[in-house]
Amino acid sequence: MSKIIVRGGKRLSGTVRVSGAKNAVLPILAATLLAKDGESVIHDVPYLDDVITLQQVLSALGGKLTYDNETMRISAEHLVSFEAPYEWVRKMRASFLVMGPLLARLGCARISLPGGCAIGTRPIDQHLKGFEAMGAEIVLGQGYIEARTEGKLRGAKIYLDVASVGATENIMMAAALADGTTTIENAAKEPEIVDLANYLNAMGAKVRGAGTGIIRIEGVESLSGVAHTVIPDRVEAGTYMIAAAMTGGDVHIEGAIGDHLAPVISKLQEMGVSITETDSGIRVAAAKKLKSVDVKTLPYPGFPTDMQSQMMALLMVSEGTSIVTETVFENRFMHVEEFQKMNAHIKVDGRTAIVSGGTKLTGAKVTATDLRAGAALVCAALCADGESEISGLHHVDRGYVNITGKLASLGAEVYRKEDDTETAQPSYVKVLEGVAAVLEEAEPAIVAARTQEPAKREKELPRMKTAQPTWA
Ligand SMILES: CC(=O)N[C@H]1[C@@H](OP(=O)(O)OP(=O)(O)OC[C@H]2O[C@@H](n3ccc(=O)[nH]c3=O)[C@H](O)[C@@H]2O)O[C@H](CO)[C@@H](O)[C@@H]1O
Ligand SMILES: C=C(OP(=O)(O)O)C(=O)O
Secondary structure (H helix, E strand, O other): OOEEEEEOOOOOEEEEEOOEOHHHHHHHHHHHHHEEEOOEEEEOOOOOHHHHHHHHHHHHHOOEEEEEOOEEEEEOOOOOOOEEOHHHHOOOHHHHHHHHHHHHHHOEEEEEOOOOEOOEOOOOHHHHHHHHHOOOEEEEEOOEEEEEOOOOOEOOEEEOOOOOHHHHHHHHHHHOOOEOEEEEEOOOOOHHHHHHHHHHHHHOOEEEOEOEOEEEEEOOOOEEOOEEEOOEOHHHHHHHHHHHHHOOOEEEEEOOOOHHHHHHHHHHHHHOOEEEEOOOEEEEEOOOOOEOOOEEEOOOOOEOHHHHHHHHHHHHOOEOEEEEEOOOOOOOOOHHHHHHHOOOEEEEEOOEEEEEOOOOOEOOEEEOOOHHHHHHHHHHHHOOEOEEEEEOHHHHHHHOOOHHHHHHHOOOEEEEEOOHHHHOOOHHHHHHHHHHHHHHHHHHHHHHHHOOOHHHHHHOOOOOOOOOOOOO
C-alpha cells in the first residue's frame, strides 16, 4: 500500500504552481467528442488518474489521443462505439459526462450507472430529465443506462431541481448540437461551467449565460476541434492556501484566481489570515493563532464542498469552536474519524460537525476516505506533532498532481513511499489493462466499423460484446 509520510512542524514558504482544474478538464475532454472535424488541443491538462481514465474512455469510443507535456490532442472524427462500461464509470463518476456528447453526436449512448460513492448517493436523475425533455428515450437495465433519439435532439426548457454541476454540463453539451434552443434554469454557476461554455463556443457552439442561473444554448449544425487552455484548479489552490495557513506559513499560489476562491478567501480572512491577490496568483500569510469560524457548504458561489474537509483541518487547530454544515453531499464527514485519530475534537450530528479548536494534533496512521479527505489529512499532518502516514492514495491521485513534491518544495517534510508491489503498477497501468481487455472483446465490431464509411458508421454503431442491448 502506497503512503504519504509527513513529519509535522515545518512552516511552509515559497511559491507553488496550481495545475489545470480537474473539474474543468473532465467535461472539456468529454466535449471533444462533439467535434466532427479538426483536432482539439487542450492545454494545462493535469496528469491525474481521472484524466487517464477519461483518456481511455475516449480512446475506446474511437477518439485518437496523444498526451504530452500537459497538452492533450484529440481527434474524434470517427467514433466507433457509444458505450462507457462499468470498468471506467466505477473508477470515476465523471465518465458519465460522455453521455450528452454521444447522444448529440450519434443519437445514442450506453453508460454504466455511476451509482453512489463514498460521499453520498449522487443520483443522475437531473441529467436524465434533461435528455428526456430534449426527446431522448431513456432505458435502464442490467446496470446500464441507454439513451437514444430518433433524429436530432430537440431544444427544450429544462428546470433543474438541484443546481447540479454535472447535469448542467451534460445538458449543455447535448444541447450544443440540438435542433433549436435549450434553456437550463437553476443551472449550476461554477467557474468550470463557464470554462466548458467558453470551450464549446470556441468550437462553434452558441452558449449564453454560463455562470448565471439561466443558460441558453442555441443548437448548431456541427462543431470543430479547437485549442483551449483549462482554468487553474481552484480546489487545489484552496488546499495549498489551507496548508500555508495551518503552518503559519507565507506561500504564493501561482495561477490561483481570486474570484473563483472568493468564499474560501473570505473565511480565511475572517480567521485572521492575510490574503493578497498578486498579478500572477494569491499570497497567503498566516500568524500562528487563528480564530474559529462557522462554515456552510453551498453550490457556487457558496463555500465549496470540495474544500470542506481541508477547512475542517484548519478549524481543528484554530482558537474556539466552529460549526461546519455540509449541505451538498449527505455523507461527507468520513474524514472526521480519521482526524480523531490525530487527536481532533469533533462531534458529528447529521449534516453538522462541531469542531472544538485549539487542539495540538498528533501524528497517526490514517486513511483517505475520499479525494479531498486525503488532502485534508495531509494538511493536518503538516502541523501535527511527530510523523503521520496517510494511505488510501488512489483517492488523492484522482485530483492532486504531485502533492508531495509541491509541498516539499515549500519546505514540508513529506514524501511518498510506494509499496514495492505497486511501484511497478501505477494505477493508470491497471486502467490500461482494463481497456485492453474490453477492446479485445470489442475488436471484431470495431474493425468492422472501421471499414465502413464514416457516415454509415455513425448510424450503425457496433456494440461491444460486454454490452448487452436492452432494446432488442
Ligand atoms: C467532476 C466534477 O465536476 N465533480 C464536482 C461536481 O460533481 P457532480 O457534478 O457530481 O455534483 P452535482 O453538482 O451534480 O451534485 C450536487 C448535488 O446534487 C445532487 N444531484 C446531482 C445530480 C442529479 O441528477 N441529481 C441530484 O440530486 C447530488 O447528489 C448532490 O447532492 O460538483 C460537486 C459539487 O460542487 C463537486 O463536489 C465535485 O467535485
Ligand atoms: C467529489 C469530487 O470529485 P468527483 O465528482 O469527481 O467525485 C472532488 O473533486 O472533490
